[in-house]
Amino acid sequence: xxxxxxxxxxxxxxxxxxxxxxxxxxxxxxxxxxxxxxxxxxxxxxxxxxxxxxxxxxxxxxxxxxxxxxxxxxxxxxxxxxxxxxxxxxxxxxxxxxxxxxxxxxxxxxxxxxxxxxxxxxxxxxxxxxxxxxxxxxxxxxxxxxxxxxxxxxxxxxxxxxxxxxxxxxxxxxxxxxxxxxxxxxxxxxxxxxxxxxxxxxxxxxxxxxxxxxxxxxxxxxxxxxxxxxxxxxxxxxxxxxxxxxxxxxxxxxxxxxxxxxxxxxxxxxxxxxxxxxxxxxxxxxxxxxxxxxxxxxxxxxxxxxxxxxxxxxxxxxxxxxxxxxxxxxxxxxxxxxxxxxxxxxxxxxxxxxxxxxxxxxxxxxxxxxxxxxxxxxxxxxxxxxxxxxxxxxxxxxxxxxxxxxxxxxxxxxxxxxxxxxxxxxxxxxxxxxxxxxxxxxxxxxxxxxxxx
Amino acid sequence: xxxxxxxxxxxxxxxxxxxxxxxxxxxxxxxxxxxxxxxxxxxxxxxxxxxxxxxxxxxxxxxxxxxxxxxxxxxxxxxxxxxxxxxxxxxxxxxxxxxxxxxxxxxxxxxxxxxxxxxxxxxxxxxxxxxxxxxxxxxxxxxxxxxxxxxxxxxxxxxxxxxxxxxxxxxxxxxxxxxxxxxxxxxxxxxxxxxxxxxxxxxxxxxxxxxxxxxxxxxxxxxxxxxxxxxxxxxxxxxxxxxxxxxxxxxxxxxxxxxxxxxxxxxxxxxxxxxxxxxxxxxxxxxxxxxxxxxxxxxxxxxxxxxxxxxxxxxxxxxxxxxxxxxxxxxxxxxxxxxxxxxxxxxxxxxxxxxxxxxxxxxxxxxxxxxxxxxxxxxxxxxxxxxxxxxxxxxxxxxxxxxxxxxxxxxxxxxxxxxxxxxxxxxxxxxxxxxxxxxxxxxxxxxxxxxxxxxxxxxxxxxxxxxxxxxxxxx
Numbered sequence: 001x002x003x004x005x006x007x008x009x010x011x012x013x014x015x016x017x018x019x020x021x022x023x024x025x026x027x028x029x030x031x032x033x034x035x036x037x038x039x040x041x042x043x044x045x046x047x048x049x050x051x052x053x054x055x056x057x058x059x060x061x062x063x064x065x066x067x068x069x070x071x072x073x074x075x076x077x078x079x080x081x082x083x084x085x086x087x088x089x090x091x092x093x094x095x096x097x098x099x100x101x102x103x104x105x106x107x108x109x110x111x112x113x114x115x116x117x118x119x120x121x122x123x124x125x126x127x128x129x130x131x132x133x134x135x136x137x138x139x140x141x142x143x144x145x146x147x148x149x150x151x152x153x154x155x156x157x158x159x160x161x162x163x164x165x166x167x168x169x170x171x172x173x174x175x176x177x178x179x180x181x182x183x184x185x186x187x188x189x190x191x192x193x194x195x196x197x198x199x200x201x202x203x204x205x206x207x208x209x210x211x212x213x214x215x216x217x218x219x220x221x222x223x224x225x226x227x228x229x230x231x232x233x234x235x236x237x238x239x240x241x242x243x244x245x246x247x248x249x250x251x252x253x254x255x256x257x258x259x260x261x262x263x264x265x266x267x268x269x270x271x272x273x274x275x276x277x278x279x280x281x282x283x284x285x286x287x288x289x290x291x292x293x294x295x296x297x298x299x300x301x302x303x304x305x306x307x308x309x310x311x312x313x314x315x316x317x318x319x320x321x322x323x324x325x326x327x328x329x330x331x332x333x334x335x336x337x338x339x340x341x342x343x344x345x346x347x348x349x350x351x352x353x354x355x356x357x358x359x360x361x362x363x364x365x366x367x368x369x370x371x372x373x374x375x376x377x378x379x380x381x382x383x384x385x386x387x388x389x390x391x392x393x394x395x396x397x398x399x400x401x402x403x404x405x406x407x408x409x410x411x412x413x414x415x416x417x418x419x420x421x422x423x424x425x426x427x428x429x430x431x432x433x434x435x436x437x438x439x440x441x442x443x444x445x446x447x448x449x450x451x452x453x
Numbered sequence: 454x455x456x457x458x459x460x461x462x463x464x465x466x467x468x469x470x471x472x473x474x475x476x477x478x479x480x481x482x483x484x485x486x487x488x489x490x491x492x493x494x495x496x497x498x499x500x501x502x503x504x505x506x507x508x509x510x511x512x513x514x515x516x517x518x519x520x521x522x523x524x525x526x527x528x529x530x531x532x533x534x535x536x537x538x539x540x541x542x543x544x545x546x547x548x549x550x551x552x553x554x555x556x557x558x559x560x561x562x563x564x565x566x567x568x569x570x571x572x573x574x575x576x577x578x579x580x581x582x583x584x585x586x587x588x589x590x591x592x593x594x595x596x597x598x599x600x601x602x603x604x605x606x607x608x609x610x611x612x613x614x615x616x617x618x619x620x621x622x623x624x625x626x627x628x629x630x631x632x633x634x635x636x637x638x639x640x641x642x643x644x645x646x647x648x649x650x651x652x653x654x655x656x657x658x659x660x661x662x663x664x665x666x667x668x669x670x671x672x673x674x675x676x677x678x679x680x681x682x683x684x685x686x687x688x689x690x691x692x693x694x695x696x697x698x699x700x701x702x703x704x705x706x707x708x709x710x711x712x713x714x715x716x717x718x719x720x721x722x723x724x725x726x727x728x729x730x731x732x733x734x735x736x737x738x739x740x741x742x743x744x745x746x747x748x749x750x751x752x753x754x755x756x757x758x759x760x761x762x763x764x765x766x767x768x769x770x771x772x773x774x775x776x777x778x779x780x781x782x783x784x785x786x787x788x789x790x791x792x793x794x795x796x797x798x799x800x801x802x803x804x805x806x807x808x809x810x811x812x813x814x815x816x817x818x819x820x821x822x823x824x825x826x827x828x829x830x831x832x833x834x835x836x837x838x839x840x841x842x843x844x845x846x847x848x849x850x851x852x853x854x855x856x857x858x859x860x861x862x863x864x865x866x867x868x869x870x871x872x873x874x875x876x877x878x879x880x881x882x883x884x885x886x887x888x889x890x891x892x893x894x895x896x897x898x899x900x901x902x903x904x905x906x907x908x909x910x911x912x913x914x915x916x917x918x919x920x921x922x923x924x925x926x927x928x
Contacts, residue, residue, distance in 0.1 A: 049508050050840030051483035052833075087474045091768045094759040096476055099826035101833015104758065120833045122480040129477050150771030154727070158774055158794040162727045164621035222483055235473065266724055269621045270614060300563070302554030310611075311550065317611050317618070343618060345610075376558040383561025383580050386509040391841050 027413040029395065032225050033403065036232070038241040039213025043399045043409045044228050045220045047392060053221030054392040055127030056116035057135065058400040061209035062109045063187030064334055065248055072189015073197055075108040076152050077205050081115060082106070083144040086137035090144055093130055100126055109326050110187070111333045112404060118393055121222035125231050131217065132235035135210060140202050149195050156188055164268035168445050169341035170325050176261050177276040177337050177441040180252050211242035216403040220396040250334040252278070259441040264448040270317070271446040273350050275357070276337035278439050279323065280430075287329075288418040289426035290434060294323045294338055295377045296369060296427070297360065299384075302376075304360045309342060313356050316342040328388065330415065331401040337441075350444035361435045368428040381419055485836065487863055488845055491682050497698045498670025501689050502849055504677045506842055511561075512678030513578045513842035515850050516591055519673070521573035521666035524640035524705040530658055532646025534666075536608065537659050538566040538573050543604040546597040550604060553590065560586050564594065570641045571784045572854055573667070576843070581679040588692035591674075595667055596696050600656040609651050616645050620916045623729040623794065626720045627895045630914060631731040634718045634891040635788055637710040668699035673853040677846040709735060709786040712889040717911040720895040721921060728800040728896035732807055733790025736884045739782040739855040745868050746880035747789065751780040752827040753819050753877065754810060754885070755791050759826070761813070762791060766806050772799045776807075780884075784855055789884050797897065801904030804892065811890075814881035818874040832866050 032044040066073040084090040097104045102119035115134075117127050160166050171186050178184035217236065219228050255278055280286040298305045298321055309316040321340035324332055344353050388394045395412075402409040488504045495501060526533050542564055543550040557564055560583030566575045575594065579587040619625040629644040636642035674693065676685060712734055737743055748756075755762035755778030766772040776793040791811065795803045819827075838844040839862070852861045892908060894901070905911065913921045 049506075050486055050836060052837050052840055091759065091764065095826070098757050098759050098830045099822075100479065101829040101836075103834055103837070118837055120479075120836065121483050125477040125480065129473065133473070147768065147771045151767055151774055154772070154794070154796060155774035157727050157796060162623060162725060162794075164618070267621050268618070270618045300554070300558070302551075302558045307551060307554075311607070314607055314610075317614050343614075345614060372559075376555065379561045379580065380558050383511065383578075386511055386580070387578075390509050390511075391837070 027416075029389070029412050031399065031410050031412060033409050036212065036237055038237065038239055039211075040236050040239070041216040041403045041407070042232055043216060043218040043403050044223075044225050045218075045395060045399060046223060046225055047220060047395070048222045051121050051222050052118055052392055053121040053124045053127070053219060053223050054116055054118045054396040055124060055131060056114055056218045056393070056396045056400055057131045058112050058114045058216045058218070058404050059210055060111075060214045060404055061113055061245075062111040063185070064110055064182040064250060065209070065245075066187075067201065067205075068181060070193055070197055070201060071186050072152070072156070072194045073201065073205065074113060075187065075189065076148065076194055076197055077202060078106045078108045078113050078115075079148040079152055080140060080145065080202055081134055081138065083141070083148060084139040085134040086139065088130060088133050093134070096126060096130060102127070108187070109331065112331065112401070114397070114400065116393060116396065124219065124221070124223050124228060128219070128228075128231050128235050132239065135212065135215070135236070136239045138206050138210070140199060140206070142199055145197070145199060145202060149197065152189070152194055153191055156191060156194070160188055162267075164265060165272055165445060166265070168263065168272070168443055169274035169321070169339055172261070172263065172443055173274050173276045173337070173339060173441060176259055176443065177255075177278070178252055178335065180250065182248050182250050183252055183335055207242060208245045212236060212239045213241040214245060216400045218396045218400045218403070220399065221392040252335040255439055258437040261441070261443045263443060263445040265445050266448050268445070268447045270343050270346060271350070271444070272341065272343045273353050273445070274339065274341045274443045275354075276339050276441045277434055279336045279338055280434065282329065282333075286426070286430050286433065289422045289430040290338075291323055291329050291419060292374070292377045292381060292422050293364075293427050293430050293435075295381055296373060298322065298340055299380065304364075305340070305357060308356050308360050309353065314345075315348055315353055315356060316344040318343050330398060330405070333405045350442070354442065358437075361431055364428060365432040365435075369424050371424060374422070374424050374427065378420055378422075382416060385416060488839060490849065490862075493686055495669065495690060495694060497694065497696050499693055499696065500673040500853065501686065502673060502675045502853065503680060503682050503685055504675075504845055504849065505680050505682065506677050506840075506845055507679035508840065508842070510581045510679045511578060511842065512581045512584050512587065512676055512680055513846050514576070514587065514591065514677070515675045515846045516575040516577070516595060517673050517675075517850055517854055518573045518595075518667045518671070519571070519854060520668060520671040520702050521568060521662070522640070522706075523568065523570045523643045525666050525702065526662060527640055527643075527705065530654060530662070531643075531650040533654060533658060533662050534568040534573055535646060536612065536651060536654055537662050538568040539612065540600055540604055540608045540659065541566050541598040541663065542594050543608065544599045544601045545593045546599050548593065550601075553594070556586070556590060562587055562590070564590060566594075570643070574850070578842070584680065584685065585688045585692070588688050592692040592696065595693075598660075598663055600659040602656055605654070605656050605659065609654065612651055613648050616648075619645070623722065623725065623727070623895045626722065626916060627729040627731050627792070627893055629918070630718050630720050630895070631733065631790065631891065631893045633918075634716070634893055635712065635733065635735050638707075639710055640706060641709075641783065641785065665699065665702060668701070669693065669696045670698040671701050673850075675846045675849050675853070677842045677849070706785050711735070712886075712891065715888060715890050715892065715909045717892045717894065717905060717909045719898060719905065719911050719913045720893070721898040721913055721915060722895050723897055723899070725797070725895065725897040725900075727794050727796055728803075728894050728901055729792075729794045730800070730803060730807070731790050731792045731893040732804070732811075732890050733788055734884070734886045734890050736780065736787040736789040737782055738784060738786050739851070740857065741782070743880050743883070744782060746872055746876040747780050747782075747884055749824075749827050749831065749869065749872055750814060750877045750881045750885070751778050751789065752830055753823050754778050754814055754881070756780070757827070757830050761810050762793075762807065765810060766793060766795075766803060770799075770802075770806070772796070772803050772806075797900045800894070800896065800901040801907070804905070804908050808887055811881075811885045811887050815878070815885055815887070818878045821874070824872070824874055824877065828869050828872065831869050835865055
């Protein structure tokens with residue numbers, strides 16, 4: 001039985017301290033990391049808690065790198081990866097995985113695209129074979145492209161175009177908050193551009209980005225490292241590498257004045273507000289303090305903004321958002337904004353909501369936060385972090401991101417440290433530095449029709 | 454250097470190339486590591502079930518009040534179970550709402566309640582080092598919610614607004630109309646209360662509801678996670694021992710309705726660019742002997758990614774992104790349904806294919822390959838479910854909520870493996886009842902009416918649930 005932390009001693013110690021300011025024992029996730037000669041990064045982590053294994057491949061390409069005039073292409077391409085390869089017919093990837101007791105999916109994000117299956121652990125070789133076959137020999141046909149353009153168009157309709165608010169806290173906010181097209185464009189895609197994609201686009205994207213030297217292969221679960229290494233050699237060593245893709249310029253000029261946008265919504269019944277503040281880079285000294293500040297401001301019903309907006313002032317119905325719209329602190333690499341979304345009550349205005357949000361910030365920048373508040377934020381942060389590691393997929397995700405973006409998945413065992421070391425003074429100064437109107441974009445979205453009050 | 458390496462790997466690749474054309478066979482089966490579950494009854498009647506799963510240093514817990522259902526007190530105070538659940542953690546006799554949330558933060562915790570047709574459940578988690586504190590908070594919320602006037606008022610107002618917001622969403626509307634279509638007046642048809650019922654509730658009503666229905670002798674507490682069984686039992690006894698038992702209220706669920714013909718329930722949403730479609734019928738209670746056969750028929754039809762419905766209307770025809778089916782079985786009965794969200798132009802063709810695939814399951818046996826795949830899918834994913842704390846807690850919760858055999862988790866695999874193609878066909882013939890199906894569509898009536906009317910009589914509703922127009926096969 002594997003445990004991350006022996007906790008019984010910690011409990012006894014904790015009982016005597018006032019704010020539960022705990023220094024948790026280090027994690028002990030076993031990590032084997034190496035590269036094949038063709039450049040493929042390989043991460044293997046044994047975990048024998050349950051007879052399951054996750055096999056995941058992460059490619060170093062996301063929305064930001066898709067070609068101009070082809071919004072939504074990275075995601076459309078993700079769909080094409082299920083359309084067959086040399087030895088696996090169209091959609092048979094799903095058939096093989098499910099008929100062997102597994103589940104599967106793929107996801108396109110700002111900076112990566114992943115493919116994963118969780119299987120009974122004695123089927124690990126099947127997962128490795130399936131992923132290698134499409135990495136080596138994706139089969140691309142006009143008919144399958146047309147079919148998936150239709151499917152993705154329906155996906156955009158069901159999740160965006162036929163919904164109230166149309167994901168404005170992502171799509172519109174990013175379009176307005178960023179100036180560099182790579183960062184700002186609609187990653188789900190405009191229907192016309194999704195449907196304009198050609199076979200040539202698919203081929204060239206595959207060749208450029210879906211090479212072993214642009215990917216991480218991660219295996220987590222009830223397996224033997226040495227056996228997995230042999231299988232990886234067998235299925236992946238022969239896949240040729242490609243010239244490294246030219247990295248696009250993702251730099252974003254600093255924002256110097258507040259951006260305010262007003263929108264109307266044909267389908268919504270209530271008004272909503274979204275804000276986005278540019279964040280410091282992940283490797284900056286301010287970042288851990290900022291992450292805890294996000295926790296203090298908007299994580300859960302105990303957070304300052306929730307308490308102020310929903311409970312005390314009774315202005316809004318809900319509050320959601322965080323530091324990375326799709327993921328966490330570790331699974332992106334380009335410029336990022338902290339997003340917040342709240343549905344507010346008819347009869348009120350966006351200015352009233354903003355005034356209260358600003359009052360909370362002003363309170364932190366003038367008085368700072370209490371030691372107890374900081375200690376609680378750290379405990380909550382640790383608790384959420386552990387939850388991400390609960391299953392084989394969660395662990396595979398974090399390990400893959402660390403290998404992809406930092407070339408160092410071993411960091412999984414020390415990731416919490418910088419967050420545990422944050423001081424109240426750092427949180428206060430981060431608030432003063434980043435949570436200023438000139439650094440934010442605000443979108444107010446109100447129902448087009450009248451009289452739903 | 455890169456070039457020489459590439460050459461070497463190229464030659465290596467040539468040798469095993471032939472072996473890679475077909476999928477590699479599975480290795481020897483690995484031990485299942487089935488959970489070790491311990492049960493104990495407290496003197497006040499609370500059933501406590503513990504299962505160690507130390508995958509992370511946390512615990513996950515479900516406290517289920519089996520008496521507090523949608524049906525409880527529904528005649529006098531419809532929706533009270535739902536509002537009670539949403540306000541119970543907004544203050545107790547000794548803690549304000551804010552104090553509760555702060556204490557939860559201090560233990561890396563979460564605690565929320567929800568109610569449905571068969572129970573009210575409290576779900577909670579924390580770092581395992583703070584388990585005693587979590588139990589103390591759960592017990593306080595279960596026994597002493599104070600329903601402060603201001604919190605009740607705020608929740609009433611917000612719930613009304615949230616429901617209004619929901620009425621803009623096709624997913625909310627199609628589900629609401631479907632539950633009403635198949636369950637009629639039965640309490641299972643309840644989705645959200647109306648505004649008048651919400652506003653009428655008082656703190657006194659809510660306190661009385663909790664005193665009557667949140668009682669230990671009709672409740673069970675499940676804890677899964679990084680725990681020591683004996684220590685955890687002791688902590689639970691301390692936290693919940695003083696909870697007073699009560700009289701188990703009588704079962705207030707009337708008999709389940711039966712549908713006698715196919716009908717279309719159309720929720721008009723002008724401006725919709727898609728039709729949201731649910732097709733289905735009442736099925737069986739959770740304890741029914743056909744549970745495993747129906748579940749597996751669902752897997753083959755539309756309950757898995759490589760299902761018949763997905764292959765047809767997504768991968769072949771490109772009508773939709775995520776077609777699905779689900780078999781949801783509850784204490785008194787259940788529902789089987791197939792669904793898809795499709796662009797307006799293919800509304801009629803989608804109905805045709807959903808029915809075609811349903812009837813094909815009823816008339817022809819599934820292939821051996823399909824059956825074996827569905828069995829592997831069910832048993833393999835069952836292992837994944839049991840490997841997560843809330844996954845295992847949720848599975849144990851169904852055993853106690855629906856009074857299943859205690860051996861359910863260990864029996865799951867053999868029960869699935871025993872199914873034959875004839876079992877699947879029989880279940881489909883019985884429960885994929887296309888002749889008496891409810892067809893629920895949320896969309897733009899003017900745009901799709903000609904595609905819809907060939908399938909049956911239509912009643913048209915607005916988003917608030919009012920009948921706009923009743924019509925036959927013409928408009």
